[in-house]
Amino acid sequence: MSSPDLPVVEFVLTIEVYNDRTAFEPDDLPASYRGPYWEGRHIERPLSPTVDAARQATDVERPWEAISGLMFTDHDDFSGTLSFTDQSMAEQWYLDRTTPEMLLANPVLTLYFEEKLAEMDEFEAISYEDARERNRPARADRAFIDALLEEYFDEDEADEMLDLVDVRTPEEIGQPLDEIVLTQQQEGEIQKIVKAIEHREYLAQIGLREIGKLLFVGPPGTGKTSVARALANKLGLPFVEVKLSMITSQYLGETAKNVEKTFEVAKRLAPCILFIDEFDFVAKTRSSDEHAAIKRAVNTLLKSIDEVSLIEDEVLLIGATNHPDQLDSAAWRRFDEIVNFPKPDVQMRADILEIVTHRMEIEDFDPHGLAELTEGLTGSDLRLVLREAVLEALTEERTTLTQDDLVQAVKEFEERDTLKNLDMMSDDNDALVAGGAEHDEHSHDHDH
Ligand SMILES: Nc1ncnc2c1ncn2[C@@H]1O[C@H](COP(=O)(O)OP(=O)(O)OP(=O)(O)O)[C@@H](O)[C@H]1O
Ligand SMILES: [Mg+2]
Structure with missing residues (x-):
């Protein structure tokens, strides 16, 4: 040293x-x-x-x-x-x-x-x-962020705030961008955004303002949240995350005001990334007969989204949803780029397996072979599979895995998946009988 x-x-x-x-x-x-x-x-x-x-x-x-x-x-x-x-x-x-x-x-x-x-x-x-x-700029320091939040939200509101928004500094983000496997379209979009942030003065000069609002769409576990966070880490920016499902009737009176404050906080922390997860919530509340206060909060949210800008406020807005089909045109048109997060193909699965295991010891490791066996699984599923294999090996006091352990873990994962999708009322289902799920021929045929 x-x-x-x-x-x-x-x-x-x-x-x-x-x-x-x-x-x-x-x-x-x-x-x-x-x-x-x-x-x-x-x-x-x-x-x-x-x-x-x-x-x-x-x-x-x-x-x-x-x-x-x-x-x-x-x-x-x-x-x-x-x-x-x-x-x-x-x-x-x-x-x-x-x-x-x-x-x-x-x-x-x-x-x-x-x-x-x-x-x-x-x-x-x-x-x-x-x-x-x-x-790293001072505005991305934990101490600054905490002081700012304290200033905006007095003590009574603190609890509600913690449910609604979560602010992380770039160092507090675990998985860096180079540990996430991206599709070409995703890489391209990320490149564009990095360039737009770099050259925002030029973009303002030429009057190009409709930029810097991305919507990530894709099934659960495909990396939407991870990529948004990793982007903050890569760009060295604070990450402000809003959880829309936390806009509940629990704190009715204050919610619309807090949504507004969240955007103010983001502007004060700028340059930063504002991430709005579960964006489909917006559509749900607009169509159903929700409580008026929730509708008000969602309308405030949409208005705030209109008023925030990457070029003027240096806030990059990213929304994410599992249910793009539920979004109405009012929600869609607020985003200028849609980034698709599909389930990974066989090559991506192999790459993900390679990355997730890079600190593990595995004999005869064949990521391609495993990728062939895991059609339909997401990045998140693959992580679960590996975790199970590691824990399973630990029960035998082993810290070196084998390809066979991984294959076994894939099988078990699929059985678990079968249970999840099971119709519990159906009569002729082996898996509902103890021991039923043990049989190998029972392994479930995934999606394709
Ligand atoms: N392409 C990928 N490369 C590497 N890791 C991935 C990939 N996709 C998912 N993961 C891992 O899976 C886990 C879950 O991903 P993440 O939470 O980002 O998914 P999500 O799309 O936000 O899901 P949800 O819609 O449920 O919020 C994370 O640990 C993430 O690192
Ligand atoms: Mg997510």
């Missing part, structure tokens, strides 16, 4: 430089450095480079011990502040040891050392703009 003195010196130096130049903003600080300094929605100057702050920012357990042996460092016992007795010595020491990756993660120092770096072979290609581009 690299020595802990370098990150601590970098931290103290960054804080000193940041305090000296008022033109720096929180977005210039490496994201991990901001953690200790949030006060509500603000980071107030001057920042104090204390031992505690250094520990939180750098993950070095004993920051003062890490740098106390260096000639140019000092420590105030009383305030716990770290400092340099000779800043130019500290700067030179840092420049002799830093790496391009470290600098690229630190906009403050790339700007501060700009002229020096330009003369150093190894660093000449590093620019402040690149570092800023890579650094």
